[in-house]
Amino acid sequence: MLAASSAAAQTRPAHLLTPAQRAALDADIERAMQQYADVPGLAVAVVQGDSVVYAKGFGVRERGKPERVTERTLFAIGSNTKSMTSALVGTLVDAGKMRWDDPVWTYLPGFRVADPYVSREATIRDLLSHRVDVENNISAWYRSPLTRAQLVERLRFLKQDASFRSRFLYNNLMVMTAGEAAAAAGGKPWNALIRERLFAPLGMTATLTSSRELTADADVAAPHVPFGGTLVPVPHVDADNIGPAGSVYSNAVDMAQYLRFQIGRGAIGGKRVLSEASIAQIRTLTTPIGAWQATVPDSDVTVAGYGLGWLVESFRGHRAIRHNGSIDGYLAEMQVLPDDRVGVVVLSNQMTLPLPEALANHILDVALGLAPRDWIGQALARDRAQEVQIAARQQTAESQRLPNAAPSLPLDRYAGTYADSLRGEIRVAFEEGKLVLRYHAGLAADLEPWQHDTFRAAWRTPNVYSLSPMLVTFAVDAAGRATAVSNALLGTFQAAPRARTAATGGDR
Missing domain, CATH: 3.40.710.10 (DD-peptidase/beta-lactamase superfamily)
Incomplete structure (x- = not known):
């Protein structure tokens, strides 16, 4: 040594x-x-x-x-x-x-x-x-x-x-x-x-x-x-x-x-x-x-x-x-x-x-x-x-998106509270026709449909998560219920009881 x-x-x-x-x-x-x-x-x-x-x-x-x-x-x-x-x-x-x-x-x-x-x-x-x-x-x-x-x-x-x-x-x-x-x-x-x-x-x-x-x-x-x-x-x-x-x-x-x-x-x-x-x-x-x-x-x-x-x-x-x-x-x-x-x-x-x-x-x-x-x-x-490499990877990702791959659920059915014992709670709200993700204080992102049940997070204010493009993906069960939301950096959060009820409210 x-x-x-x-x-x-x-x-x-x-x-x-x-x-x-x-x-x-x-x-x-x-x-x-x-x-x-x-x-x-x-x-x-x-x-x-x-x-x-x-x-x-x-x-x-x-x-x-x-x-x-x-x-x-x-x-x-x-x-x-x-x-x-x-x-x-x-x-x-x-x-x-x-x-x-x-x-x-x-x-x-x-x-x-x-x-x-x-x-x-x-x-x-x-x-x-x-x-x-x-x-x-x-x-x-x-x-x-x-x-x-x-x-x-x-x-x-x-x-x-x-x-x-x-x-x-x-x-x-x-x-x-x-x-x-x-x-x-x-x-x-x-x-x-x-x-x-x-x-x-x-x-x-x-x-x-x-x-x-x-x-x-x-x-x-x-x-x-x-x-x-x-x-x-x-x-x-x-x-x-x-x-x-x-x-x-x-x-x-x-x-x-x-x-x-x-x-x-x-x-x-x-x-x-x-x-x-x-x-x-x-x-x-x-x-x-x-x-x-x-x-x-x-x-x-x-x-x-x-x-x-x-x-x-x-x-x-x-x-x-x-x-x-x-x-x-x-x-x-x-x-x-x-x-x-x-x-x-x-x-x-x-x-x-x-x-x-x-x-x-x-x-x-x-x-x-x-x-x-x-x-x-x-x-x-x-x-x-x-x-240049990052821009090329982003262009490749864009080119590989499936055409007409709309979300599998109506947007309001993704709304709700998702929780993890370590990471706390993520709240997803359906507001003015779009989804908004909120996490800890000051962290809010508009979720833009990307492909099927995956959405691009457009952060409203700068933070460490906004430094790179971020995709979040919902898991949907056979009954058409959103059961989890995940991202490689944020982690995986499971739907809380009654998580599909639409949530509202402004930025924290």
Whole structure:
């Protein structure tokens, strides 16, 4: 397994960026934002050794408005939160309040998934390394009113997607559960615990645990999502219920402190926050990963696997840990080369373009003095090629639609409530001659007949489901009753009693 390096490698000197290199980075980033015209704003931080050598903002907080992004502008960092939760657990391990290989039920006695064996044997390490191998379900938590405690209660409906500990299956709910276990062990909610045990010692004074803590006058970048052929700002999503897996907001200044802490192997400014033993556990490859597509193919960037909250990689022959994070309207990239004592974070308020990773790779090339690659240009070309492929697949799907394949039932007979024990309720209403699907708060889509009992969901407002075309299909029994509605991303929902009664009402 890949683990922490030797003491000699830990002290490899970092060659600080020169003023000329920093000025060149300014120009590179501005040029990249011109290439990626749909990225309103960026914030970048670079740390070498124990020095913050670069922290700067670019672009605007919201498209069409003049307020500029600075190094202190807040962005959601999405799944980069996971490594912070692992570090929090590490502090509790150091304090003798937790152990990596304790069963989850040690801290959460009610923890259950569908498989009794997995319920009994799953450990904190399993949760943080994505090897419990239950289904990765987004619809249970995304914009859901359920609290973390309620989500943990519903985990008993999560079925195995693969044999326990057999493969890497990314799962936000499992990392959230690890955070709840930490809260139980620490005697405080995860939000308070991570502020006390991680953010405060690191001097991350501006960092928030979720969007609930944003103030009306906050210096925060507006999230942006493609919708209806253009890029639009969207409200901040409330992801507190998945908090330990992805709800943190931070800025370049604070994230630089987090990079210092990682480069310092758990210490910052001469103060130890996390033991080297826990750092080693976190960075040890726990779950191997198969082929992983890099930003640029044939780039000598390879993913070996996942540790605890970090991907374990090789960046052009240099040992690396990294993660990215995407949540409504934001995309963030964080990379640390422990042996070279360099770290980079790139924060963006646009979630669909690969600029943060490509830019971070470019910065590492500069910091390491490597022969440059056109990470940014090649990633852009690859992204555009993917857009062409997606458009071609959509055209193919359109061409394969059966002609005159009308719905098998009158539209009002699809209306009703459909429920799932894990995912909650979907309500389908017949309104003004068409079907409307409503799910969690703010999620409403007009259902347009596609083919037989399959409908295309046209979302009324931008959200994670609206990023790609979505088809939903009703199951109809021999008596002509709609018995279920399903979609690969949302899941399957069974008709509730009297589900065929027409429902009405406006958007939630």
